[in-house]
Amino acid sequence: MNPISMQTSNDANFSETSEVHEITPARTVGRKATITKEELFQAALNLIGPEKSIASLSLREVAREAGIAPNSFYRHFKDIDELAIELIDRSGLVLRQILHEARIKASKQSSIIRTSVEVFIEQLNADEGNLSLLLREGYTGSKSYKKAVENQLNFFQQELKEDLIRLEKLNNSKLARPDLVSKAITQLVFNMGANVIDLNMNERKEMAEQTMIMIRMILEGARHLDKARIH
Secondary structure, eight states: OOOOOOOOOTTTTTTOOOOOOOOOOEEEEEEESSOHHHHHHHHHHHHOBBOOOOOGGOOOHHHHHHHHHHHHHTTTHHHHHHHHHHHHHHHHHHHHHHHHHHHOOOOOOOHHHHHHHHHHHHHHHOOOOOHHHHHHHHHSSOHHHHEEEEEEEHHHHHHHHHHHHHHHHHTTOOOOSSHHHHHHHHHHHHHHHHHEEEEEHHHHHHHHHHHHHHHHHHHHHHHHHGGGOOO
C-alpha cells in the first residue's frame, strides 16, 4: 500500500530558529488508506459463521474488521445489504468454478457424482465461508438474500445440466428431462449441506454417502423414465 505523503509548500520560508507546528490528519493506528471490494468481502466472511447471518452485521463491524474508517466503506457499497448481495453472487461464482473444474475431470457418471459431493463437503469442511453463506442465507436470510441465493442455484442447475448431458453422451445414454434432473440433484445436495453444517466430519461423510446413493437413484430413474407415462 502506498504511504501517505505529506506535501509542503515550495514557497514557504522558515528561519532556522522558527518553531513549526504542523497539524497532521488524525489516523487510527493500523487503519488502511484504501480498501478493495475483495478485502471487504473477506472481512464480512471473517465475521459471519454458521450461527450468524450477514444481515446481523453492522457497517462499523465490517469496517473495523477490514481496518478502515466507516466512511471508506461507502466507496464500494451504499449499505450492508448491497455488500451481502454481491458477496452471495461472488460466493456462488467461486463454488461453481470449483465444482465445474472437478466435474470436467470426471470421466464416468459414478465419478462425477462422487467428485461433486466430495468437493461440496470439502468446501464445507474448509470453512472459508462461501458455501456456509449460501446455505444459511438461502434458508434463513431476508427475501432479497434468498432471491440472490436462488439465482445462484439456477446457475448451478444450468451448469450441472450441461455437464450431465455431456457425460451421458460419452456413455451412450440419455436422461429424460435433464433440466429437472439437475434441479433435483442441486436441491438435494444443498439440502444435505444445510443439514450437515452443524455435524462433525464423520457424520458429514456418512450423510454424503447417502446423498450419493440418492443421486444415483435419480439418474437411473431418469434414464429409464417413460415420458409418455409421467403425467
